[in-house]
Amino acid sequence: MTNKLYYYQATGRGHAIRLALAASNIEWEDEYPEGGFPPSAEVKDFWRKIGGNTTTNVPMLAMADGRVFTQSSAVLRAVARMGKITPTDETELYMTDKLLADAEDLRGESYKSFVPWGATPQAVDAFIDKVLPLHLGNLERQLKNSTGSFFIGDSLTIADIACYDAIVNFGSNRVPDALDEFATLKAWVEKVESDEGIKKYLASDSFAGIYKFGPDTLGK
Numbered sequence: 001m002t003n004k005l006y007y008y009q010a011t012g013r014g015h016a017i018r019l020a021l022a023a024s025n026i027e028w029e030d031e032y033p034e035g036g037f038p039p040s041a042e043v044k045d046f047w048r049k050i051g052g053n054t055t056t057n058v059p060m061l062a063m064a065d066g067r068v069f070t071q072s073s074a075v076l077r078a079v080a081r082m083g084k085i086t087p088t089d090e091t092e093l094y095m096t097d098k099l100l101a102d103a104e105d106l107r108g109e110s111y112k113s114f115v116p117w118g119a120t121p122q123a124v125d126a127f128i129d130k131v132l133p134l135h136l137g138n139l140e141r142q143l144k145n146s147t148g149s150f151f152i153g154d155s156l157t158i159a160d161i162a163c164y165d166a167i168v169n170f171g172s173n174r175v176p177d178a179l180d181e182f183a184t185l186k187a188w189v190e191k192v193e194s195d196e197g198i199k200k201y202l203a204s205d206s207f208a209g210i211y212k213f214g215p216d217t218l219g220k
Contacts, residue, residue, distance in 0.1 A: 003028040007059040010211040013072040014059035016165035022201035024083020080158035099159040103166035106135040110170035115219040
């Protein structure tokens with residue numbers, strides 16, 4: 001049996017988990033729902049039997065040893081602990097939790113601007129012109145205050161992975177010139193992508209085969 005990540009064939013809320021698995025050198029297989037999105041009642045029942053939640057279960061990580069993890073932020077933290085890419089110092093743990101929350105704030109705002117899901121032209125323009133720059137500026141401010149080249153010192157951590165996912169998959173992939181005014185973030189993105197595990201994953205067929213949020217989600 002292999003480790004399996006149950007989620008849709010897209011970036012979304014499961015993608016930071018994929019990146020964390022890659023950075024931790026933990027092998028896994030993506031398990032996509034038959035029929036795609038939205039999932040059928042049968043698929044939801046199948047997920048429920050594995051994860052146990054009566055509400056939602058994906059993204060869900062089922063480990064080869066029988067352990068099952070559900071809820072995106074909890075799964076992400078579990079993987080980070082397995083891969084030892086989470087800090088242990090109290091102050092650094094606080095900063096990690098804060099940065100994960102900052103990343104989630106950006107994701108939440110990003111979802112409000114998806115035209116296929118009903119976003120208005122006004123919401124799209126506000127996201128591009130005001131909301132995204134505001135969040136990128138806040139994240140760059142914290143990166144500049146770090147004692148190293150990553151958000152928490154000189155080593156890649158779960159904080160970098162969560163922020164990278166939000167900044168790239170919910171930001172610059174959708175607004176290609178979004179990082180032009182944020183040189184520090186732009187250089188940091190390249191540094192994250194140079195991590196051996198992440199680099200290998202980004203060059204893989206698995207990554208190539210998933211849907212990435214692009215300008216089309218903004219109606220561009």
